[in-house]
Amino acid sequence: MSEPTEIRPAPEQHFLLLTIAEEWYAIALDQVRGVVTTGQITPVPGAPSHIIGVQNLQGRLLAILDTASLLQIGSQQQAGHIVVVSHDHLELGCLVRRAEDIVNIGPDALEEPLSTIEAQRRFLTAQLRLDSHLVGVLDVGALVEEGIRV
Amino acid sequence: MTIPGDALLTFWLGRFTLASSVESIAHVLPIESMSSPTEDMEAFGFLGTVEVQDEMLPVVNGYAALGNLAEPDLGSVLVLRQMPLAVAVTRIGELLARETVTPQPLPPWLAQHTGIWGIEGAIEAQGLWFLLSWQRTPLSNWLQAWQAIMPKRLSSIRSRS
Numbered sequence A: 001m002s003e004p005t006e007i008r009p010a011p012e013q014h015f016l017l018l019t020i021a022e023e024w025y026a027i028a029l030d031q032v033r034g035v036v037t038t039g040q041i042t043p044v045p046g047a048p049s050h051i052i053g054v055q056n057l058q059g060r061l062l063a064i065l066d067t068a069s070l071l072q073i074g075s076q077q078q079a080g081h082i083v084v085v086s087h088d089h090l091e092l093g094c095l096v097r098r099a100e101d102i103v104n105i106g107p108d109a110l111e112e113p114l115s116t117i118e119a120q121r122r123f124l125t126a127q128l129r130l131d132s133h134l135v136g137v138l139d140v141g142a143l144v145e146e147g148i149r150v
Numbered sequence B: 001m002t003i004p005g006d007a008l009l010t011f012w013l014g015r016f017t018l019a020s021s022v023e024s025i026a027h028v029l030p031i032e033s034m035s036s037p038t039e040d041m042e043a044f045g046f047l048g049t050v051e052v053q054d055e056m057l058p059v060v061n062g063y064a065a066l067g068n069l070a071e072p073d074l075g076s077v078l079v080l081r082q083m084p085l086a087v088a089v090t091r092i093g094e095l096l097a098r099e100t101v102t103p104q105p106l107p108p109w110l111a112q113h114t115g116i117w118g119i120e121g122a123i124e125a126q127g128l129w130f131l132l133s134w135q136r137t138p139l140s141n142w143l144q145a146w147q148a149i150m151p152k153r154l155s156s157i158r159s160r161s
Helices: A118-123 A140-147 B039-044 B062-066 B139-160
Strands: A013-020 A023-028 A032-037 A051-057 A060-065 A081-087 A090-096 A098-105 A124-130 A133-138 B007-013 B016-021 B025-030 B048-052 B055-061 B076-080 B086-089 B091-097 B119-124 B128-132
Touching (some): A013 A090, A023 A098, A060 A081, A060 A140, A081 A098, A081 A140, A118 A124, A118 A140, B007 B062, B007 B076, B007 B086, B025 B048, B048 B076, B055 B139, B062 B139
Antiparallel strands (some): A051 A060, A081 A090, A124 A133, B007 B016, B007 B091, B048 B055, B076 B086
């Protein structure tokens, strides 16, 4: 008689929960390299339109993405944090209102994204509900690739 | 003013903060010292000329060095040493001793961006300033245009005299 197969629950995934303008989003924590406070962002001549400039991050220059503009949710009036993400060996800072929390989410909690803003759909991999918030899970690869496009 | 010694000169071009080795700059002149352009110069986009040591040098909008031709407020003219051109900029910042600053490179993908020429890196001095290498900017195109205009200008001066 064969041994019974052990059924393990699907592992939870860690997400960084953040706000951009007035909206709630999440980024898988394994795509986050760090969170820093917004400092002086210097505009770069000729940079792609969604890159608002560079910030000195511990002696190296980090290009900063205007995430709110890319997601078409208005201007970022109170950006307090920069979430440093990486994709395909390329590092970029995403300007956000605030990094709020780190949450553990089981795969059952992730739903198909139903963004009402059509322009956002390509930047979302899923959505989830946390308390009263509908949270869009951001596709870092899509954000980075679109953000650096000329 | 005439720039002395080895240092970096910071300047503004619209909202952009830039810097140049002073070895690359012979003089800094007020924009008022620039003469109006002739029609043919204007047609090529030159702003005018400045006279330096009996030589007339064409003045280009500093944005030409960055690859586009937006029109910022212009207040000063940098006379370049390595090429017979002068570049109009918004305003001059300050002189920094070179040994006190180390340029940090732009992220490689950003440096390779097609719109960014001649930026060798950024220096931190109460904010970031992008260090320009004039010879790597598109200014050489302007020199070619100037050389095309010059014979016509000389002949028109001769015919007037």
